[in-house]
Amino acid sequence: MTTRRSLALAAVLGLAALLIGGGLLWLGRNDDEIPGVTYRPVYVDAGPMLHLVDVLSSDALEGRASGTPGGEAARGFIRKRFEDIGLRPWLDSGWEHPVTILPREGIEEPGPGANLIAWVPGKTPGEGPMLVVTAHYDHLGIRNGEIYNGADDNASGCGALVAIAEYFANHPPVHDMMFVALDGEEIGFLGANALMRDPAIPLDRMALDINLDMVSRSEAGELYASGLYHFPDLAPMITKIAATAPVRLLTGHDRPEDGLNDWTLQSDHAVFFKAGIPFLYFGVEDHPGYHQPSDDFSEITPDFYVRAADTLVQVVLAADARLPQIYALRRAPDAAVQQEGIPE
Ligand SMILES: [Zn+2]
Numbered sequence: 001m002t003t004r005r006s007l008a009l010a011a012v013l014g015l016a017a018l019l020i021g022g023g024l025l026w027l028g029r030n031d032d033e034i035p036g037v038t039y040r041p042v043y044v045d046a047g048p049m050l051h052l053v054d055v056l057s058s059d060a061l062e063g064r065a066s067g068t069p070g071g072e073a074a075r076g077f078i079r080k081r082f083e084d085i086g087l088r089p090w091l092d093s094g095w096e097h098p099v100t101i102l103p104r105e106g107i108e109e110p111g112p113g114a115n116l117i118a119w120v121p122g123k124t125p126g127e128g129p130m131l132v133v134t135a136h137y138d139h140l141g142i143r144n145g146e147i148y149n150g151a152d153d154n155a156s157g158c159g160a161l162v163a164i165a166e167y168f169a170n171h172p173p174v175h176d177m178m179f180v181a182l183d184g185e186e187i188g189f190l191g192a193n194a195l196m197r198d199p200a201i202p203l204d205r206m207a208l209d210i211n212l213d214m215v216s217r218s219e220a221g222e223l224y225a226s227g228l229y230h231f232p233d234l235a236p237m238i239t240k241i242a243a244t245a246p247v248r249l250l251t252g253h254d255r256p257e258d259g260l261n262d263w264t265l266q267s268d269h270a271v272f273f274k275a276g277i278p279f280l281y282f283g284v285e286d287h288p289g290y291h292q293p294s295d296d297f298s299e300i301t302p303d304f305y306v307r308a309a310d311t312l313v314q315v316v317l318a319a320d321a322r323l324p325q326i327y328a329l330r331r332a333p334d335a336a337v338q339q340e341g342i343p344e
Helices: 003-027 046-056 069-084 151-170 190-197 232-244 256-261 269-274 302-321 323-327 335-339
Strands: 096-099 113-120 130-136 141-143 146-148 177-182 206-212 222-226 248-251 279-283
Touching: 046 069, 046 151, 046 302, 069 113, 069 151, 069 177, 096 190, 113 151, 113 190, 130 151, 130 269, 130 302, 151 177, 151 206, 151 302, 177 190, 190 269, 206 269, 206 302, 206 323, 222 302, 232 248, 232 302, 232 323, 269 279, 279 302, 302 323
Parallel strands: 130 177, 130 206, 206 279, 222 248
Antiparallel strands: 096 113, 113 177, 141 146, 222 279
């Protein structure tokens, strides 16, 4: 770390400490007093979840670009939550799974990148099919002097990932679950690709990737479960949850004929899909804040977000209950992509 980077990081962390102080007041409130939230969640702890999104999308973190002090600070906050809710690191070496960040325009001397990998043991730790929940924490950083805070994209996925992990830390699952906060999504799925290359990650045990990317902003109250076109056997599970879910749980955005609205290859789940591992991607329709400086915490729809997170716990519960059957849906690497005629 250069001196300049150390100073920048110190400044970021100093500002962030102020934010945490403010957040502690918020955490002391009851769920029914959270601004904009009337829904009473069944599974998730809404206060800390919203607070993490608020912190990650604050100006102090400067848009969380991979290889910047803001990205490093974001990692620190997520790691702290992982520790506080009692998760354990998957790797013997600790929480951080290195991701190489190459120099790019505006970030000529990037710092180190890293995924954060936590796990919640199932009934037979270290054995059998496992489920992985992913959400990227990086965003676009500062461009033309404007901070791209990325509240929905994807501080929201990180907040939900931690909230889901906390539920399962307190209600142990049947199968091992891995929770991964991914780096480098915005610059080419670098973190997800790093997982594929590391023998410490048991890809042969992976039954399903549940990827969360933009789950907090929908005026219409609509959350999409995408990927059923490729894995139609997962449809009954989603249909059943949708019937009683606290959001409008829709499906789609996963057919080649959807063109740019086909989300199959548009976030980290694409890397799992290409490896032959079934996936479900959860996200909202593009909104005016998508990849804009206006993707701010003040613009998310908190009541929808809490409903979405509760729905996601139900999805993970249902997947855990039938994980061996889902594991059987695996394909040879790249076979799925070739069968669907999707360009690389
Ligand atoms: Zn994203």
